[in-house]
């Protein structure tokens with residue numbers, strides 16, 4: 001939580017996730033400042049769903065999110081590119097085989 | 101990092117943008133990219149926030165409930181735009197406090213158009229029609245700008261803008277078809293807002309300094325003059341439908357160019373307003389500062405209450 005010049009605590013930052021309709025996942029919509037979770041929900045409603053953009057809102061304090069570092073993208077994601085055998089097209093089958 | 105390494109990273113970075121890939125907050129970026137984006141995005145956010153003031157001036161005096169709810173919703177949208185943009189700017193590592201401090205101290209700029217007064221109800225129509233109209237032209241290309249959080253905020257903003265312009269035009273339409281006094285009021289508003297609206301696109305291309313860099317980073321896709329011309333070309337027919345005349349005696353269709361020719365813009369006035377000598381600069385900034393300072397006890401009380409509640413929860417659990 002940051003402090004302003006009078007050493008007072010500022011409202012922390014929250015990340016907002018909205019489910020736009022049932023059947024879809026919650027998606028990151030943006031962030032906002034609020035004193036607590038309840039206010040973050042109320043503010044999220046006003047800031048991000050003024051036109052029926054959602055049926056459900058999640059808020060989580062930004063400091064509680066652990067993010068991967070783009071610098072590690074090589075180690076993290078490249079091994080996945082190597083493993084072609086994880087994809088169906090890797091396997092040779094005769095054309096006569098149907099429905100597979 | 102050595103200079104050579106930085107040069108190498110910069111080349112990779114520029115190539116990424118050229119391929120239309122987005123830059124996200126945690127990606128490596130040149131310091132200049134970060135600074136330019138903090139400046140432009142925060143200026144944009146400040147403009148949305150200060151932009152509420154001229155229109156807020158008429159909420160209590162809107163001529164009907166229909167107009168009042170529309171204006172209220174529009175002004176609330178502008179607050180939302182400011183908030184989308186502030187939080188997008190914060191992803192670049194600057195705090196909300198610092199951003200407000202820059203606005204309140206006068207260090208940061210906001211769009212000069214909001215330093216003009218709204219003296220009649222017709223001004224609310226003219227703002228929606230012309231000012232939001234010009235803003236849309238400036239903002240649409242930003243939906244595909246290179247910095248991810250900015251682009252995403254702009255997509256949301258642009259979706260909401262079209263209602264703003266339509267409600268403004270409808271006000272003008274009603275006045276223009278009303279009594280002679282009402283029509284005159286609409287014409288007077290157009291007279292006062294036309295030129296400042298043209299100035300919203302910024303200095304002419306030969307005077308504009310960072311166009312090339314902005315084009316590369318997709319902060320700009322067309323030049324100031326091109327956007328201004330686009331605005332004029334699409335607005336003149338709209339004025340004709342209203343039966344109002346645009347206050348420019350040089351304005352005429354140029355068959356050869358396929359565009360309207362228009363008269364000279366008073367750039368002295370533009371620079372005066374930018375430098376703080378517009379009709380309302382002081383008042384606008386003071387209103388912002390007062391709102392911030394007078395709201396301090398509310399922010400503190402909310403924070404204290406949140407902490408007390410959290411403590412109580414811990415105690416109950418223990």
Ligand SMILES: [Fe+2]
Nearest residue numbers: 148177178181
């Ligand atoms: Fe806006």
Ligand SMILES: [Fe+2]
Nearest residue numbers: 178232261264
């Ligand atoms: Fe708007």
